[in-house]
Amino acid sequence: MAIPVVYNLRSVRQRWTSSVVAILGIAGTAGVFVAMLSLAHGFKATMMSSGSSDNAIVLRAGANTEMNGAVTLDDVRLIQDAPGIARDTQGPLLSAEAVMIAPFPLLSTGTDANVQIRGVSPKALEVRKQVKIIQGRFLKPGLWELVVGRNVSSTYGGLGFGSSVKSGGATWQVVGVFDAGGSAFDSEVWADASVLNQAFKRPENIFQSVTVHLNSPSDFQKFKDAVTTNPKLNVDVDREINYYNKQSQMLTTLITILGLIVSLIMAFGAVVGALNTMYSAVAERSREIATLRAVGFGAGSVVFSFTLEAVLISLIGGVLGCVAVLPLNGFTTSSINWQTFSNLAFAFTITPTLMSWGIVFALAMGIVGGIFPAISAARSPVAPALRGM
Amino acid sequence: MVRVDGSGTSSLIQVRGLDKKYSRGGEEIHVLQGLNLDVDQGDFVAFMGPSGSGKTTLLNLLGGLDVPTAGSITVAGDAITSMSRGALTTWRARHVGFVFQMYNLIPVLTAFQNVELPLLLTSLSKSERRKHVETALGVVGLSDRMQHFPRQLSGGQEQRVTIARAIVSDPTFLLCDEPTGDLDRKSADEIMHLVLTLVKDYKKTVLMVTHDPVVAEKADITLHLDKGALVESGKLAGAMAGGAR
Numbered sequence: 001m002a003i004p005v006v007y008n009l010r011s012v013r014q015r016w017t018s019s020v021v022a023i024l025g026i027a028g029t030a031g032v033f034v035a036m037l038s039l040a041h042g043f044k045a046t047m048m049s050s051g052s053s054d055n056a057i058v059l060r061a062g063a064n065t066e067m068n069g070a071v072t073l074d075d076v077r078l079i080q081d082a083p084g085i086a087r088d089t090q091g092p093l094l095s096a097e098a099v100m101i102a103p104f105p106l107l108s109t110g111t112d113a114n115v116q117i118r119g120v121s122p123k124a125l126e127v128r129k130q131v132k133i134i135q136g137r138f139l140k141p142g143l144w145e146l147v148v149g150r151n152v153s154s155t156y157g158g159l160g161f162g163s164s165v166k167s168g169g170a171t172w173q174v175v176g177v178f179d180a181g182g183s184a185f186d187s188e189v190w191a192d193a194s195v196l197n198q199a200f201k202r203p204e205n206i207f208q209s210v211t212v213h214l215n216s217p218s219d220f221q222k223f224k225d226a227v228t229t230n231p232k233l234n235v236d237v238d239r240e241i242n243y244y245n246k247q248s249q250m251l252t253t254l255i256t257i258l259g260l261i262v263s264l265i266m267a268f269g270a271v272v273g274a275l276n277t278m279y280s281a282v283a284e285r286s287r288e289i290a291t292l293r294a295v296g297f298g299a300g301s302v303v304f305s306f307t308l309e310a311v312l313i314s315l316i317g318g319v320l321g322c323v324a325v326l327p328l329n330g331f332t333t334s335s336i337n338w339q340t341f342s343n344l345a346f347a348f349t350i351t352p353t354l355m356s357w358g359i360v361f362a363l364a365m366g367i368v369g370g371i372f373p374a375i376s377a378a379r380s381p382v383a384p385a386l387r388g389m
Numbered sequence: 390m391v392r393v394d395g396s397g398t399s400s401l402i403q404v405r406g407l408d409k410k411y412s413r414g415g416e417e418i419h420v421l422q423g424l425n426l427d428v429d430q431g432d433f434v435a436f437m438g439p440s441g442s443g444k445t446t447l448l449n450l451l452g453g454l455d456v457p458t459a460g461s462i463t464v465a466g467d468a469i470t471s472m473s474r475g476a477l478t479t480w481r482a483r484h485v486g487f488v489f490q491m492y493n494l495i496p497v498l499t500a501f502q503n504v505e506l507p508l509l510l511t512s513l514s515k516s517e518r519r520k521h522v523e524t525a526l527g528v529v530g531l532s533d534r535m536q537h538f539p540r541q542l543s544g545g546q547e548q549r550v551t552i553a554r555a556i557v558s559d560p561t562f563l564l565c566d567e568p569t570g571d572l573d574r575k576s577a578d579e580i581m582h583l584v585l586t587l588v589k590d591y592k593k594t595v596l597m598v599t600h601d602p603v604v605a606e607k608a609d610i611t612l613h614l615d616k617g618a619l620v621e622s623g624k625l626a627g628a629m630a631g632g633a634r
Contacts, residue, residue: 004506004509006497287491287493288496291489291495294481295487296481296483296507298478298479383445386493387445387489387490
């Protein structure tokens, strides 16, 4: 039979100063843990939302990013005849795109940061249904016009709606702002692909990727088979959502590993704090423990009781830590996307799952910090402790 | 009937050839040497002796809180000296009620919750436990202090809660380690009156360590610990007077 939980609850309250120290240590660690995970999750979510399950992306065979892709205009003409591509009255929903990076000054610091410029085709908005113009209009083919993602317009100088900006030896007019639903496109500047190639003195008929909108996600295999078996094409095809998932992996893994390292270092401190709290609890309550043992509670009950007490402390700490970082949810930050070497804005995304992990992490700290003092409590000789010796 | 010569045959508590040695600072201390004791149901025994004579050690051994170096202790047919630590814990819960000099109440639990502790180890339902606790606290005269915490009680009241905790599960015997040692004379008298009530009215078997001759006088017999063995020097009260000599 277990020692009543009320004993632990009241003991935690009675020894509130040392309990608070342990709780804060665990709360801080759990909070950092959740924040780091939410950063990685936010980055991944941003990248993942860039892809659509009914889009396919075509890259040069062997190219793992658009940055080192190369698709010729002849390739594009062959691709647009492949089966499975959705069409409207003007033809297939396809966007042959060129990507490059250019520096623009950050509004916050005035220093330059790389922005990804995507040269798109006129059908770009039909291909990427999640992208909506929220201010101004979409760019006109053949003109030196830009439309910018909503993060870009609020982050970089000279890229606000209506601004003129020099880049690649040309002066561009920002004619619109688009909302890409929190995806990576929100951190991009779009121009007409042909005009962009011309401005940056790149071969006119070379693109880096082709994104097509399929009739349905189930048409992917048909499209892929047709394109990859065409002897005139030397390309790879992937679902767009898979492509962006892969693009997110490096930085997501890096943030997660860094987060875990930071959290583990902090956890070491928090566990030491919990150990200290619980060892002093055991020392201060040696007579109580001996009394419980004398009355007939077994060693297992004592171990369970003191571990439970540590778990209670860590649970409070875990919940507190998770609640403390909740205001970060949705807070936008940016980082270099190592796949494109451009700045990518993304938001801390705190989900119930991540909070659960934070609490599990806190409980693990509590168990590690509580089990050894608990075993020590159960092993203490009863008779001397009864007399406070 | 209390005997110290090892001649009892069907006593409730039988102690035979009990030895206890301690090693302190490299020196071996022989606290109890070949001690014999027989205690029957309903006996009230007081143990006296100078500090360090082994009174509390004997009590700890009888209560299964410590193990002897040699010898045996049998309580109601259970040879407790051959039990494992785990089995001893279970046995204590069923057979022993402890009363300590410093009360040893759990400070964060109310009087009711303190008294209820031993019952948590039984299969009694919550309502049955409540009934038992209320009865025990009634016996010690603290029905109106059930929801008080130890810090809200006087020393005498705390000791009465301890006694209620000791008797609530109706153990085979009570072990009292200087139950009046931390109390003023008036409170000590009240506690001794309560202990005598338990012996006379509830037929409880009580083994008590005390330094106080006034307290020891209340017992049926007082045994002195001398050189690790028990020596009779007390008296048997009432009908048993003289029988234990």
